[in-house]
Amino acid sequence: xxxxxxxxxxxxRLAATAALLAVTAVWGSTFPLIKGLLDRVPTLDFLxxxxxxxxxxxxxxxxxxxGRLSPDSRRHALVLGGIYGVAQVLQTAGLAHTPASVSGxxxxxxxxxxxxxxxxxxxxxxGPLTWLAVLVAxxxxxxxxxxxxxxxxxxxxTLVAAVLYAAHIVGLGAWSRPxxxxxxxILQIIVIAVLCFVATVPDGVVLPDRPGDWLxxxxxxxxxxxxxxxxxxxxxxxxxxxxxAIIMTMEPVFAAxxxxxxxxxxxxxxxxxxxxxxxxxMLMVELAPRRKLEAEVPHLTV
Numbered sequence: 403x404x405x406x407x408x409x410x411x412x413x414x415r416l417a418a419t420a421a422l423l424a425v426t427a428v429w430g431s432t433f434p435l436i437k438g439l440l441d442r443v444p445t446l447d448f449l450x451x452x453x454x455x456x457x458x459x460x461x462x463x464x465x466x467x468x469g470r471l472s473p474d475s476r477r478h479a480l481v482l483g484g485i486y487g488v489a490q491v492l493q494t495a496g497l498a499h500t501p502a503s504v505s506g507x508x509x510x511x512x513x514x515x516x517x518x519x520x521x522x523x524x525x526x527x528x529g530p531l532t533w534l535a536v537l538v539a540x541x542x543x544x545x546x547x548x549x550x551x552x553x554x555x556x557x558x559x560t561l562v563a564a565v566l567y568a569a570h571i572v573g574l575g576a577w578s579r580p581x582x583x584x585x586x587x588i589l590q591i592i593v594i595a596v597l598c599f600v601a602t603v604p605d606g607v608v609l610p611d612r613p614g615d616w617l618x619x620x621x622x623x624x625x626x627x628x629x630x631x632x633x634x635x636x637x638x639x640x641x642x643x644x645x646x647a648i649i650m651t652m653e654p655v656f657a658a659x660x661x662x663x664x665x666x667x668x669x670x671x672x673x674x675x676x677x678x679x680x681x682x683x684m685l686m687v688e689l690a691p692r693r694k695l696e697a698e699v700p701h702l703t704v
Contacts, residue, residue: 418637419688422649425630425637430656432626434665435618443610445494446602451609452619453595456627460588471585478577479586482570483593489566490594491601492559499556506547506654508560513539515568516647524576532644535686539651542679545672546654568647574635575643583636591631645687651680 440448461468471479497505513536520526578586599607610616638646655677661667 414640418640419649421633421637422641422646423652425633426650426653427656428626428630429653430658431660432622433657434660435622437665439610439615439618442612442615444602444605444608445497446491446598447608448619449490449494450595450598450602450607452623452627453591453598455620455623456631457588457591457595459624460584460591460628460632464584464588467585467588469585471582471589475577475579475582475586476589478573479589480593482573482577482586483590484597485566485573486570486590487594487597489563489570491597492566493563496556496559496563499554500560504548504557505560507543508557509564509567510543510547510651510654511540511561511564512568512571513543513647513651515565516571517644519565519568519572520575520643523572526642526644528644532648532687535648535683536644538686539648539680539683542676542681542683543651543654544676545679546658546676568643571638571646571650572643574638575641575646578635578639580636580639583639584632587628587632587635590635591628648683648687652684655680 436448443451493505493509496508500508517526517528517532517536521528610619634646641649658667658673658677662669662673
């Protein structure tokens, strides 16, 4: 059953877009930190520690938010957290058998999977302009990330992860409510942390042994973990899934920007062209007349 609330106001939609851009900027800022950290701490161990700290942070900040969750929102958050957590584990497993550039591109294919799932599961009408934006964003991702391509076990795992990320975006678009965003974010983070610990505990959890590594993990837990999940969950109460996915493809653009500004890398033609294509795709869905874009996705109560 669809939500009876009226359409999202322009001001709220712009605020939600700004929130998603802030989330992708924070995600992009973590790439220089992760690059060295993962040489010392296994990826799944890092994810488990990061999401555990994020969960503790959110519970301490808003200890009553979980108790205010409606039964439907609690059930939805458990499902969404499970989907995201499994995607994280599969992406990590795939990365062990896949070049990082290929993994980044395949993971970014959620921008294609999202409108497909929205159309199949929710019956969302996807207009030609939105599909064009999806293709432009995919081309930008390819230019930014790809340096050769092959299909194998690792690529298959990563593609499944991309589909699950798309499912998470579609699910948030259908189930998220502004007044339930905080509690849903906390519960999702807790579920993700539990799944990551389940995946890594059999081999033992490796803890960082450098103060600088702990500072990096705390930053990523609080800002790119807890607050980013809260921002995405709130924003998706106001934005359709496909528009969300296109905006989120700005993450590798921000990652390249921070790599140039903070990581000492040189700006290349690939970075510039790929970044401009992704930016063009985002502007297409944000600045085009609203009636030419996909229909608003109904908020489901089932």
